[in-house]
Amino acid sequence: MTQTSEGRARKIARRVALEQAIARRSDKYAYSAKDYAEKLTQTKLKNTQVRGLETLAYATDRVSAVIDWLKVRVGRDDKRNRWAQDGTGHDLLATLEGLQRDARDIAVAIRKDYSMPKEDSDLERQVHLRLIREYLKHLAAHFEYQKSEVGGE
Amino acid sequence: MSDLAYTLTLRRLVAAWSDQSRKDAANFANKHRDLLPRRITSTQLYGLVNIVRNAQRFGDIQRFIRHQREKAERAGRQDVADYWKEMEQVLNNLRNDARELQRQAGSLPPTISPKSALDTLHRQLTEEFVQHVLAHGSYWSPVPRTY
Numbered sequence: 686m687t688q689t690s691e692g693r694a695r696k697i698a699r700r701v702a703l704e705q706a707i708a709r710r711s712d713k714y715a716y717s718a719k720d721y722a723e724k725l726t727q728t729k730l731k732n733t734q735v736r737g738l739e740t741l742a743y744a745t746d747r748v749s750a751v752i753d754w755l756k757v758r759v760g761r762d763d764k765r766n767r768w769a770q771d772g773t774g775h776d777l778l779a780t781l782e783g784l785q786r787d788a789r790d791i792a793v794a795i796r797k798d799y800s801m802p803k804e805d806s807d808l809e810r811q812v813h814l815r816l817i818r819e820y821l822k823h824l825a826a827h828f829e830y831q832k833s834e835v836g837g838e
Numbered sequence: 839m840s841d842l843a844y845t846l847t848l849r850r851l852v853a854a855w856s857d858q859s860r861k862d863a864a865n866f867a868n869k870h871r872d873l874l875p876r877r878i879t880s881t882q883l884y885g886l887v888n889i890v891r892n893a894q895r896f897g898d899i900q901r902f903i904r905h906q907r908e909k910a911e912r913a914g915r916q917d918v919a920d921y922w923k924e925m926e927q928v929l930n931n932l933r934n935d936a937r938e939l940q941r942q943a944g945s946l947p948p949t950i951s952p953k954s955a956l957d958t959l960h961r962q963l964t965e966e967f968v969q970h971v972l973a974h975g976s977y978w979s980p981v982p983r984t985y
Contacts, residue, residue: 746853749860749966753973760976807854 699799706791707812711819718820721777722827728770732829734758739825742818748785748810751817752778777824781817788813841947848943848959855939856966863970866928867978870921874975877918882906883972886925890965896933896957899964900926929964936960 725735742751758767759774768774792809870878889902907922936959946952 746849747856749857749970752860753969756973756977760973760978807850810854810857 695799696801699795699801702799703791703795703812706794707815707819710787710791710816711823714816714820715823717780718823719827721773721780722824722831724771724773725824725828726831726835728768728773729766730768730828732832734767735825735828739818739821742814742821746814748814748817751814751821752782755781781820784816784820785809785813788816841949844943844947844950848939851939851942852959852962852966855935855963856970859935859963859967860970863967864974866924867971867974870924871975871978873917873921874978877915878921878975880976883968883975887965887968887972890961890968893961896929896960896964899929899961903929929967932963932967933960936963939963 738751738754741754745751755768755774755778759769759778762769762774768777788809791812792805795808796805867874886899886902886906890899893899903922903926907919907926910916910918910922933956936956940946940952940956940959946955
């Protein structure tokens with residue numbers, strides 16, 4: 686194998702390992718996301734508002750864009766009947782920020798097995814954003830499903 | 839470096855910077871939490887966000903902040919004036935971060951002038967920072983808004 690094709694194979698192996706690690710975590714998030722979805726179903730939130738958060742997570746390249754969006758929505762909810770109801774938005778923020786720990790674990794393992802200095806510097810942040818997307822994907826899906834079960838929208 | 843490669847590299851660097859600066863912005867908002875949302879209103883903060891988004895140059899943002907500071911001084915609200923003074927200082931200092939990011943992004947494409955690139959980047963970092971301050975400020979607002 687030439688040096689170039691070895692490098693390419695290594696890059697692919699790294700990407701596969703990363704995708705697998707993210708998929709494993711994602712499956713674990715389904716249960717906790719379902720709990721949040723159930724709590725949010727008790728609020729006045731509509732499908733579009735929850736979908737909006739998911740869409741934002743997929744469109745942005747910043748973790749902070751998702752966190753800021755949610756902070757503003759919780760802050761604006763003066764009547765405490767949407768994101769701020771029963772502290773659900775607050776807890777969700779803490780959960781999403783807490784995914785950084787999982788991102789760190791994944792980044793450490795990937796760096797150990799497939800070190801690539803140029804890509805490594807921003808790896809943890811990028812994995813964190815991927816995990817947030819996975820989490821919100823479960824949340825939005827459960828929310829929409831449960832909302833239809835209880836006859837909303 | 840080509841225009842596209844430079845733009846993409848810079849975009850990634852700004853995204854990483856933005857995520858890192860969230861903590862500083864939250865600390866800034868927390869430090870002045872007692873002023874929000876009565877003394878420093880959401881309208882003023884959204885005004886700043888709008889100016890930052892639409893400003894062509896960093897000087898336009900400075901002018902807005904100075905105007906807010908002078909208004910507060912004239913009204914005898916020194917705590918509010920101090921808030922805007924500190925905000926101006928913090929935003930001015932972002933120019934050093936912009937310089938560092940520009941250095942990390944590598945050589946500029948020949949079509950871009952270094953001074954205008956630095957100014958644009960400084961304005962971009964300001965937008966990110968102010969957005970974080972606004973989000974954290976409204977999240978922690980101790981008194982519900984009345985509108």
